[in-house]
Amino acid sequence: MISIQNIEIAFNTPKGKFVAVKDINLEVAKGEIVSIIGHSGCGKSTILNAISGMVFPTKGKVLLNNKEVQGPGPDRGIVFQNYSLLPWLNVEENIYQAVDAALPAKSKLEKRALVEKYLQMVNLWEHREKYPKQISGGMKQRTAIARAFAIDPDVLLLDEPFGALDALTKGSLHIELLKMWNLTQRSKTIVMVTHDIEEAIFLSDRIIVMNNGPAATIREIEEVHLPRPRNKKEIVNQEEYKIIRERLLSLLMDKVEIDEEDFFKKQEAA
């Protein structure tokens, strides 16, 4: 489904070429949920943007269904942390507008039906006439997720979609995301950027752990074999969950500890 082949992504900056990521190789199968985790600035969004076609690799290539990604397209739905709803459109219109643009061959009636289906799925039908400023952060993100699913993409790219939400809202959105994934026969491939270890384990089949940048590479890939459907309260007591959590923590915390040691050493020297 997605094949990332030996990519490097560099940016031209006033100080010269800045290599954000390099030597990235990754195959994501149809219907798989993969998370990318790592410290701030390690290139998680850059990789996601290369799949979305908003950024082009300076070396290597990204293939989607065996075709090289040439730019954004309706086969990929994107959800960002900051909701990205159009403030002048209400909840229903925000979804309709995306469906209208992505599926022009459908009749008005079919498009309306699609919008209703996804609004019902995320329990927003009753709030459909509200504008983004009149709804909570969780509702905004549910709208954004419904909008991404409604255009019926092969791939969903989620860039810290739950990062701005409180733990309870986050928890219910995890369930809603999986509900939609299940209702589409687990056929949608999901690649998600997150900082949240528990979220990554709960949702993913595999977790890509990045090294720190610049020129960040993939450090390790953790496979999550916990059976689905997963129950949040139950999986935390399972041995596999604990082992993966420990592993991710140790991979991600070592830099923090080194930085702290460094800080105290510098303080002593001063």
Ligand SMILES: Nc1ncnc2c1ncn2[C@@H]1O[C@H](COP(=O)(O)OP(=O)(O)OP(=O)(O)O)[C@@H](O)[C@H]1O
């Ligand atoms: N358009 C750009 N021009 C120059 N540098 C860029 C550009 N986009 C990203 N970068 C740099 O590339 C590196 C990776 O950025 P990216 O946003 O992918 O990191 P991230 O892991 O998603 O970070 P965070 O977790 O903080 O969102 C950073 O050093 C960033 O400053």
